[in-house]
Amino acid sequence: MSTRPLYLGPRLKRIRRELGLTQQAMADELGISPSYIALIERNQRPLTADLLLRLARAYKLDMADLASDERDDYARRMADALRDPIFNDIDLPALEVSDVAASFPGVTEALLRLYGAWQREQQALAEQRSAVPGTGASDPVGEARRFVAARRNYFPAIDSKAEELSDEIAKAGGAAEWLRLRGVRVRFLPPDVMMDAVRRYDRHNEQLLIDDTLSPSGRAWQLMQHIAYTALRNEIAGVIRGESFASETAAQLVRRALAGYAAAALVMPYDRFARAVDARRYDIEALSGQFGASFEQVAHRLTTLNRPGQERVPFFFIRVDTAGNVSKRLDGAGFPFAAHGGGCPLWSVHECFRTPGEIVTQWLELPDGQRFFSLARTVTSGGGGFGRPRWTRAIALACAAEHAPRLVYAAGADPRAVEATPIGVTCRLCHRAQCTARAEPPIGREILPDDYRRGAEPFSFAES
Numbered sequence: 080m081s082t083r084p085l086y087l088g089p090r091l092k093r094i095r096r097e098l099g100l101t102q103q104a105m106a107d108e109l110g111i112s113p114s115y116i117a118l119i120e121r122n123q124r125p126l127t128a129d130l131l132l133r134l135a136r137a138y139k140l141d142m143a144d145l146a147s148d149e150r151d152d153y154a155r156r157m158a159d160a161l162r163d164p165i166f167n168d169i170d171l172p173a174l175e176v177s178d179v180a181a182s183f184p185g186v187t188e189a190l191l192r193l194y195g196a197w198q199r200e201q202q203a204l205a206e207q208r209s210a211v212p213g214t215g216a217s218d219p220v221g222e223a224r225r226f227v228a229a230r231r232n233y234f235p236a237i238d239s240k241a242e243e244l245s246d247e248i249a250k251a252g253g254a255a256e257w258l259r260l261r262g263v264r265v266r267f268l269p270p271d272v273m274m275d276a277v278r279r280y281d282r283h284n285e286q287l288l289i290d291d292t293l294s295p296s297g298r299a300w301q302l303m304q305h306i307a308y309t310a311l312r313n314e315i316a317g318v319i320r321g322e323s324f325a326s327e328t329a330a331q332l333v334r335r336a337l338a339g340y341a342a343a344a345l346v347m348p349y350d351r352f353a354r355a356v357d358a359r360r361y362d363i364e365a366l367s368g369q370f371g372a373s374f375e376q377v378a379h380r381l382t383t384l385n386r387p388g389q390e391r392v393p394f395f396f397i398r399v400d401t402a403g404n405v406s407k408r409l410d411g412a413g414f415p416f417a418a419h420g421g422g423c424p425l426w427s428v429h430e431c432f433r434t435p436g437e438i439v440t441q442w443l444e445l446p447d448g449q450r451f452f453s454l455a456r457t458v459t460s461g462g463g464g465f466g467r468p469r470w471t472r473a474i475a476l477a478c479a480a481e482h483a484p485r486l487v488y489a490a491g492a493d494p495r496a497v498e499a500t501p502i503g504v505t506c507r508l509c510h511r512a513q514c515t516a517r518a519e520p521p522i523g524r525e526i527l528p529d530d531y532r533r534g535a536e537p538f539s540f541a542e543s
Contacts, residue, residue, distance in 0.1 A: 088122035099229050109133050137387055153187045154180035160194045162448045164510040201508055201522050219329035226333050228410040233385035234340060236314045241344030244310055254302040267291035277301060292463030296373045300342060307341035343380045346372050353384055356391055360487040375458045378476055382409045392485055395477040401432055414451055414477045415504045423502040424516045428455040428475035440488050444499035446511060450480035454488050512540050
C-alpha cells in the first residue's frame, strides 16, 4: 500500500467553493484552524486520513472520489463542461477528452477555469440586463437568501433549543397553555378587531391576539412564531451576531427567516420529523396531517434537514405566483436558478396552476446532463371569510435524480432510464437550439436571418 502524502489542495478549495463556505466556516465544521485549511489548499500540508474521514462525513463526499487520482477528476470535469450545448456541433470523443486531461493537466485546469469564468460572466450579464437601470441599490432579498444558503439552511442552535421547548409545550398541553403558564393569555379575535393583523402581541396586557379566521395550522403557526420571537430570541440573535448587512431591510429579512425556521422547528422538531419523513417516504400530505402543518410548511421544513450524520434528501424550494414572481427561494440540491429574469417555462411549477391542489411530478435534465426530480403544487393563503382576498401560488421542491427513489412520488423509477424534460436555467443562459418555448436568444450567440428559412423555434443561432 502506498504511504505517500496526499496533497489535494486545489480539490479541497474547489469543494469548499462549491459548498459556498469560507475557510473559517469549513474549519469550524472540521474542528481545525482556518490557517491549516489555507495551508492544505496551497498544497503546503498533506490531507491526513483523519481529516479525509471528517470531510467525507461532514459534506457527504465519497471517500474513493475524494482520494482518487486528480487526472480522473479532470477528465470528469472536462466531460461535464463539454456537454454544454454550445459545443454540440463539435465532435468530442470521450477518449480524446480523457487523453487531454491525463496528458495535459495544466492545460485542462486552465480550460476549466476559463469555462467557469465564462459561465459566471454569462450569469452576471444576464442579471445585469434584468436589473432596474440606474438604481444602484443593493438587493436585500438576495442578501438574505445568500445568508441562509451559505449555512445550508441549517441552524443547529435554533433546532436544539426548539426540540427542548417542543417537549415542554407538549407536556404543558399545547402552546396556548404553555404561554398561559408564563403569564401570556391567548385570544382569538375577529378580523375587524384585529385591524388587518393576523397576530398581535399586547405587551401592556400580556395578551397574544390571533385572527380567529385562520386555519388550525395557521393558528398553530402564529402561536409558534410568537414563541420563536420571544423564547428563542437569544438563539436567533446568536446566529446573526457579528454579521454585517448592507441594509436594515436585509437584516430584518434574515431575522424573519430565522424566526420562521424556529417556528417550523417547534411545530416539526428535528429528530421526530426526520424519523417521520423516513417512515412516510417524504409524503408531504401525510406529514402535514401528522404534524398539523400546512403543505408549504412541511415542504419548507424538508429543506432544513441537514444535521451532520442525520441528513435527509437535500432539496431546492421555490414559490412563485401566476406572473412568475419568486416570493420565496431556498437554494439546495445543486439546482441552478437564475437570480433574475424568470425560470424555464418547461418546468411544471409554472403549469400546476391549471390543476390547483394536485401534485405534479416531473423529471428534469439540464444542458450539462444533470438530472433532477421535481414535485409542484398550488397553495393558497388569505381568505377566511366572504370577500376577503385569497392568493394562489405554486411551490416546488427539486432534488437530484439519484435521491428521487427515496420519495413516494418516484417509487420504483430508475433515474437513469426515465424520460426527462430538457430545461435550462433561463433563456438567456440556455443554448438549446431546438427549444420552441424560448422567450429570448442566449447571450453570446448570433441570430441567423430568417429571410429564406424560418424554423419551428423562435430563433436560429449561428454555430459560433
